[in-house]
Amino acid sequence: MAERIRLIDVARAAGTSVSTVSRALNGSDLISPEVVAHVRDVAGKLGYRADKRAQEFKLGRPLTVGVTVPDLANPFFSEVLKGLNAAARAGGYRLLIGESSEDPAEELRLVDELVDYSGALVLCSSRLTRAGLEKALAQPVPVVCINRNVKNAGVVAIDYRVASRLLLEHLTELGHRRVLYVGGPPASWSDGERRRTLRRTARAMDVTLDEVDGGWSGNHGYDAGPTVLHSRATAVITFNDLVGIGLLSWMYDNGVEVPAELSVASYDDIPIAAYSRPPLTSLRNERAKLGELAWEQLTKRLGGADWPAPDLLSPELVARASTGPARRRARIRTT
Amino acid sequence: MAERIRLIDVARAAGTSVSTVSRALNGSDLISPEVVAHVRDVAGKLGYRADKRAQEFKLGRPLTVGVTVPDLANPFFSEVLKGLNAAARAGGYRLLIGESSEDPAEELRLVDELVDYSGALVLCSSRLTRAGLEKALAQPVPVVCINRNVKNAGVVAIDYRVASRLLLEHLTELGHRRVLYVGGPPASWSDGERRRTLRRTARAMDVTLDEVDGGWSGNHGYDAGPTVLHSRATAVITFNDLVGIGLLSWMYDNGVEVPAELSVASYDDIPIAAYSRPPLTSLRNERAKLGELAWEQLTKRLGGADWPAPDLLSPELVARASTGPARRRARIRTT
DNA sequence: CTCCTTGATGCAAACGATTGCAGCCGATCG
DNA sequence: CGATCGGCTGCAATCGTTTGCATCAAGGAG
Numbered sequence: 001m002a003e004r005i006r007l008i009d010v011a012r013a014a015g016t017s018v019s020t021v022s023r024a025l026n027g028s029d030l031i032s033p034e035v036v037a038h039v040r041d042v043a044g045k046l047g048y049r050a051d052k053r054a055q056e057f058k059l060g061r062p063l064t065v066g067v068t069v070p071d072l073a074n075p076f077f078s079e080v081l082k083g084l085n086a087a088a089r090a091g092g093y094r095l096l097i098g099e100s101s102e103d104p105a106e107e108l109r110l111v112d113e114l115v116d117y118s119g120a121l122v123l124c125s126s127r128l129t130r131a132g133l134e135k136a137l138a139q140p141v142p143v144v145c146i147n148r149n150v151k152n153a154g155v156v157a158i159d160y161r162v163a164s165r166l167l168l169e170h171l172t173e174l175g176h177r178r179v180l181y182v183g184g185p186p187a188s189w190s191d192g193e194r195r196r197t198l199r200r201t202a203r204a205m206d207v208t209l210d211e212v213d214g215g216w217s218g219n220h221g222y223d224a225g226p227t228v229l230h231s232r233a234t235a236v237i238t239f240n241d242l243v244g245i246g247l248l249s250w251m252y253d254n255g256v257e258v259p260a261e262l263s264v265a266s267y268d269d270i271p272i273a274a275y276s277r278p279p280l281t282s283l284r285n286e287r288a289k290l291g292e293l294a295w296e297q298l299t300k301r302l303g304g305a306d307w308p309a310p311d312l313l314s315p316e317l318v319a320r321a322s323t324g325p326a327r328r329r330a331r332i333r334t335t
Numbered sequence: 336m337a338e339r340i341r342l343i344d345v346a347r348a349a350g351t352s353v354s355t356v357s358r359a360l361n362g363s364d365l366i367s368p369e370v371v372a373h374v375r376d377v378a379g380k381l382g383y384r385a386d387k388r389a390q391e392f393k394l395g396r397p398l399t400v401g402v403t404v405p406d407l408a409n410p411f412f413s414e415v416l417k418g419l420n421a422a423a424r425a426g427g428y429r430l431l432i433g434e435s436s437e438d439p440a441e442e443l444r445l446v447d448e449l450v451d452y453s454g455a456l457v458l459c460s461s462r463l464t465r466a467g468l469e470k471a472l473a474q475p476v477p478v479v480c481i482n483r484n485v486k487n488a489g490v491v492a493i494d495y496r497v498a499s500r501l502l503l504e505h506l507t508e509l510g511h512r513r514v515l516y517v518g519g520p521p522a523s524w525s526d527g528e529r530r531r532t533l534r535r536t537a538r539a540m541d542v543t544l545d546e547v548d549g550g551w552s553g554n555h556g557y558d559a560g561p562t563v564l565h566s567r568a569t570a571v572i573t574f575n576d577l578v579g580i581g582l583l584s585w586m587y588d589n590g591v592e593v594p595a596e597l598s599v600a601s602y603d604d605i606p607i608a609a610y611s612r613p614p615l616t617s618l619r620n621e622r623a624k625l626g627e628l629a630w631e632q633l634t635k636r637l638g639g640a641d642w643p644a645p646d647l648l649s650p651e652l653v654a655r656a657s658t659g660p661a662r663r664r665a666r667i668r669t670t
Numbered sequence: 671c672t673c674c675t676t677g678a679t680g681c682a683a684a685c686g687a688t689t690g691c692a693g694c695c696g697a698t699c700g
Numbered sequence: 701c702g703a704t705c706g707g708c709t710g711c712a713a714t715c716g717t718t719t720g721c722a723t724c725a726a727g728g729a730g
Contacts, residue, residue, distance in 0.1 A: 019679075031679080053392045053716085054717050057392045057685060058716075059718075242607075276611070354712095355710075357689085358689085389715095390686080390688080395715070
């Protein structure tokens, strides 16, 4: 908790001027090597640390990227953040992270606040309304959206066409012809994409697809249990692994054998998916890479270029024990 | 991506001076109401936003709190961050989050970097060595440690004495007299505390306690499976829920009945613990509150006071199906 | 010996905001 | 009617750093 050392303190101690100290510390070639060495030495002894706020202020651009995520506790987002953080730090930027708690209004507030501190914005799985997004894009900083498709912004997303095809191919190979999708949060673009591509692919593969609403957490999956049980589907696809694991849990509690009576598959393959009972069939995606690519798009844009074409990442199926051959007969059972 | 509007632009548009605009916007009582209204109006029309960097620079103190966590993907830390974030934002501060990836050297680098931008530091479950911590505390900003006890800093932690007592009481009531602890990361202070309090309490309760090393993830728990199986303990306590769930998974894969043959209990009660098979007995703690309390200590300190006494939070036992009566005879089984 | 070049250094302006202080103007009082 | 007072407003300094430009000393060339 010592007092802050300023450039002028170093200058005085070194018997020179602030400009010389600044130049010496920043490696200008206008300064004689001996002076550089001396100044560095003195600065080191005094424990001088440049005031980054003053530096950035003088230099103009904020070296900060603002990021919004719907939910910090969801491993999917944590890993996107990991990737983005690593890339941004390597580029000399740091992250200002905001959590919207899955609330579009809160997200809008966040954007509004983050933009005051940031030279760029990354909206991760934005739950913003169309109008809200427009507003965000009108801000005086470049914006990249992860898992949300918009014009005039960088876009990095999972390729849900591939995702849905992989899931349905896997299930049809196991003999399933009737599949139920348990959906995600209403404002989620990626939920919309999952539905759209599932529908389209199901039609092409002659699979009957039903849909019910769900959410993003284990509780949402657990609560969907009765609905799922009463459906005529032999396989269920859930919005994400947390929902899937919650659903598996309900099935277990209610004596429904998975996968003998019902198959369950999901998106994301978060680490815990391998440890559910039974282990959950899911779609592995390179989440950290989503973050890295977002950063790449941003640097290009900050470098003056136009927005590059959207980056689409294809997931990969990880078949585990929660999916198996479709049962032959209609389920006979009450509650 | 419009150009940034500055105070002087507003001043010109409003036909007044920057000082007047500044005062009008900041609600000084030295300005006539009509002018205030007019300036506000013009500023609104122009979409003026104060440059926070310039503002903070002028005002002196950085309104940023730097935070380090070992692992962003661990729900425990996510929720601490949630609590801290909410409290700090309410106090007008924002969070700069750094992830050390469970690496003490990286954490030291992080601290070194964060301190350049922050007016205060929160070290969450710091893995720093003693010397590293000293260094961090020598920085010219106040530091709060969550789940790590140090002098000359704010301290907020889980009360592991209570935690260990609750776990061992629960297990002894179920008839267990021999318990194995599967430990956490070597640099973890809280792992040390868990061990210390478990040992002490076990001695007092006449329980035999064995210990093996583990880690922080599901994989660590899974890998500990064989060791656990070959031990003579009837109950296992794991470092955290992720480890516990990994261990449960190994037991399932290898046909060991839980809790009939082995009881498993753990610390933290992350949301997913309720959905493991069987659901995991764990210790619920108010993680978000850890973050809030850290902020409270910080504000007191920033207000000029000395560090308050450490805040200790008592956890609460959530008994689920992974713990049950101890089996009567020694386990007979190979691998 | 003087002038000019060159390399090293310092002076001072600038970034965008806040704020102490001086100044201005109208009103009030003697 | 002039002095004073008080309420608003603007000028200018300031925060810590960077950087264009002036300056200065030394050395070489004429």
